Every structure is written in C-alpha cells, then in structure tokens.
Amino acid sequence: MSSPDQPHIDLLSVANFAGGQPHDQFAWLRANDPVHRHPEPGGPGFWAVTRYEDVRAVGRDPRTFSSSPTIMLHDPEPGGTGSAFGDHVMMLMTDPPVHTRMRRLVSREFTPRAAAALRPRIAELATGIVDEVVERGSCDLVTDLAGEMPSFVIADVLGIPLADGRDLYRHTEALHSSEEVVSAEQRGVAFGEMLAYAQQVYAAKRSAPADDLASMLANGFIDDQPIDEIDFFLWFLLLVDAGGDTTRNLVGGGFHALFQHPDQLAALTAGAGSPSAASAAGAGSLLGPAIEELLRWVSPVIYMRRTATVDTRLGSREIAAGDKVVMYYGSANRDPDCVVEPDRLDLTRSKNPHVAFGGGGPHFCLGAHLARIEIEALLQEMLTRLPGLESDGEAKWMGSNFIFGPTALPIRFRPGPRLG
Numbered sequence: 001m002s003s004p005d006q007p008h009i010d011l012l013s014v015a016n017f018a019g020g021q022p023h024d025q026f027a028w029l030r031a032n033d034p035v036h037r038h039p040e041p042g043g044p045g046f047w048a049v050t051r052y053e054d055v056r057a058v059g060r061d062p063r064t065f066s067s068s069p070t071i072m073l074h075d076p077e078p079g080g081t082g083s084a085f086g087d088h089v090m091m092l093m094t095d096p097p098v099h100t101r102m103r104r105l106v107s108r109e110f111t112p113r114a115a116a117a118l119r120p121r122i123a124e125l126a127t128g129i130v131d132e133v134v135e136r137g138s139c140d141l142v143t144d145l146a147g148e149m150p151s152f153v154i155a156d157v158l159g160i161p162l163a164d165g166r167d168l169y170r171h172t173e174a175l176h177s178s179e180e181v182v183s184a185e186q187r188g189v190a191f192g193e194m195l196a197y198a199q200q201v202y203a204a205k206r207s208a209p210a211d212d213l214a215s216m217l218a219n220g221f222i223d224d225q226p227i228d229e230i231d232f233f234l235w236f237l238l239l240v241d242a243g244g245d246t247t248r249n250l251v252g253g254g255f256h257a258l259f260q261h262p263d264q265l266a267a268l269t270a271g272a273g274s275p276s277a278a279s280a281a282g283a284g285s286l287l288g289p290a291i292e293e294l295l296r297w298v299s300p301v302i303y304m305r306r307t308a309t310v311d312t313r314l315g316s317r318e319i320a321a322g323d324k325v326v327m328y329y330g331s332a333n334r335d336p337d338c339v340v341e342p343d344r345l346d347l348t349r350s351k352n353p354h355v356a357f358g359g360g361g362p363h364f365c366l367g368a369h370l371a372r373i374e375i376e377a378l379l380q381e382m383l384t385r386l387p388g389l390e391s392d393g394e395a396k397w398m399g400s401n402f403i404f405g406p407t408a409l410p411i412r413f414r415p416g417p418r419l420g
C-alpha cells in the first residue's frame, strides 16, 4: 500500500525517535493503514497498531493479546539477558490469572493513598534536588534535576541508599537503549551489576527486614511459594526499570516541549505559586491538567508489544495466532479520538483520556499515582525557584525505539539561595 503523500514508514530506526516521535508516519498510518504490517529484519515482522481505540482494545484483552513471552519487539534470545529465567517470569510479561496474583502482592504499596502518603517526603526530595543546582544559574535539566527524582523515590520505596538508586538508574538507561547505541556487552555489564546488587539487597533484607518494599518482597510469598533470589531480582529490575527513565523523560521531554511553547511555559510558571508548595498544589492550579497534557504530548513509553494467542481480527486485518501486535501510545495520544485538536499542546485541557500509562488493561502502570506526585513536586519546585528558566543549548535524545525522551537538556536561570 502506498500513496503520493506517504512518508517512509520505519518504526524500528532509533533515529526516527530522536527529537520527537515520528508523528508524520503515525498520522499517515492512522489515516491509511491503522493496523500496519511492519517488516522486521531478521524477524517475522509485526503489526503496528496506531489508532487510539485499537490500542485500548488490544491492551484490555489479555486473553487474545498476551504479554508472554515479552512486551519488547524482539523475542528473548535463548540464554540472553531477557526478563525470564526458566520458570521465573517478570510480572510485566505475565497474563491473568498469574499476573493478578503477582500484582496483588505489591498493589497496596502503589494505591492513590499510599502514593499520597509519600507526598511530603517527595516534596522534601524536590527541594534538595533543586538546592543542588539553584546557586549555579545553569545545569543539565535531565541529569541534574529530572533524573534525580525517580531514582531517589524508588530507592526510598525499596529501602536502599539514594546514591545507589542513582547508579541503578544509569544501568536502566543502558538496558533501554538500542543495540545501535549501547553494545550487547555494555548491556550485559549493566544487567550483571543490577543482578549482583539485587542479590546483596535480597540477603540483607532477609536477615534484617525493615519497613520497606524490598523487605516485603524478599520475605514474601506467592501462592505459598516463597519469593526466591531470582524472583526478587525480577521484581527489583521491574520496579527500578519501569519508574526510572519514564518519569525522567516526561520531565525532560515536557520541558523541551514547553521551551517550544514559551507562552504556555509562562502561564504554567505564573500559576505555580510559592516555593516548596508542592503539597498545596492541586485544586485551582494549572499543574494537574498540565501534567496530563505533557504525559499525552511526550508519551515516554513508545510501545508495548502483545502476542496474539488465537487467530483474530483487528480493524480490517486478519491477525494470526503467534503474531506480534505492537501498541504505539504516542500515536494513539495524537488521534482525534483521544482529544480534540490533538496536535495542539494545550495545558488547560480538562478532558484528557490519554494512554501514556497504558490503555487501561491489567498492566496499567502500577506507578501512575506515584509518577504524578513526583512530577508535580519537581515541576512546582523548578517553576518557582528557577526564575527565567530557559533552554541553553541543543537537547540530546535517547537512542531507543522503546522509551522516548532527551538524555541531555542544558538550561539556564537566575541563581537563587538554597533552602535546605
């Protein structure tokens, strides 16, 4: 299928996700070939699903569209650094009822109430993070600000030192990068270091349990089976992995978008209120709807893959059992079925049912409430304590067709005093 206005479709090349997601390709696909048969060098090919309703339908139907063997485009290599070891599988790669039992184990730590209880601590972390740069007048927004928050919060939740959270999160970025950018050896090293660290934490939390998530998992059971060292590692990998560069990229990618829309940045700054008021932000503030719009606009998770369990139909396409079906969240979020005028960044949107955290199926982002609180606290602190905040050079982008966002974004601002 081709037409004169058809852009070259290539959703595999990481170059097509540098600087912005390939919205010209997505728009063409949504209009002309919404369930597109995409070639895959060295692999069987996959269906690229780009419409909002189709993405939601696939994500909500785990019987037809399974998360096993993987949610990544490429199948795990035998003996490779995948997310399963023998019978041990990461929650993200399971389907109900196994998934339901696994998720139940941790879900109460991530409810809106549990996340809200962390608000004062997260506001305190935001103050400390901004304190580290506030006197300098310039810094890198991604490394010095956006990246610090999720690595510190997950470290706190797990019960490990904040500095270790920062190291783990560096390994996460290597694991999420494509082979074009980070070699298999480098990824193997990152994986090995995370494994060794998790083994150490497992032993420590079993001999001296504390009131934290790592202790709960290390001493926990699923169906009367104790969580062993390998299960623990897979939980650890998932939690560190899922909440790290996603949250960072939302803040980095969000500010990149705001620098391109200075009127909206000015409105957001004007509405942000007084320093360290993160816990008070909310009612009446533009921050809540702005965060939803930035989630929609940036869509830090580019895709999740499913595998068809039976022959089925999606739109006008016949999908065969075993086919790979890939949901493109960034495309669904720019579909007019998601919001009106989807190509306009509008921080004031009141109705914004985006799918940046997933389409609402069983795997809907476990950390969505926590992520929103982290993002709100950091934005609040940055917008109020870094006056004149502006871009100070070119952004660098992740080399990934899975996770989207900048790895570097130089900024400058008028220096101010530390608060801590």
Ligand code: HEM
Binding pocket: 059, 091, 092, 093, 103, 150, 154, 238, 239, 240, 242, 243, 244, 246, 247, 250, 299, 300, 301, 304, 355, 356, 357, 358, 359, 360, 361, 362, 363, 364, 365, 366, 367, 368, 370, 371
């Ligand atoms: C802006 C930040 C974030 C974005 C955009 C994001 C996005 C997503 C998406 C798209 C999924 C898959 C949904 C699906 O398949 O239906 C997911 C799953 C998940 N996320 Fe997040 N996430 C973010 C932050 C976090 C945080 C802070 C955590 C906390 C540790 C977290 C933990 C998880 C976990 C554990 C899963 C797997 C859930 C399951 O398999 O049941 N995420 N996230």
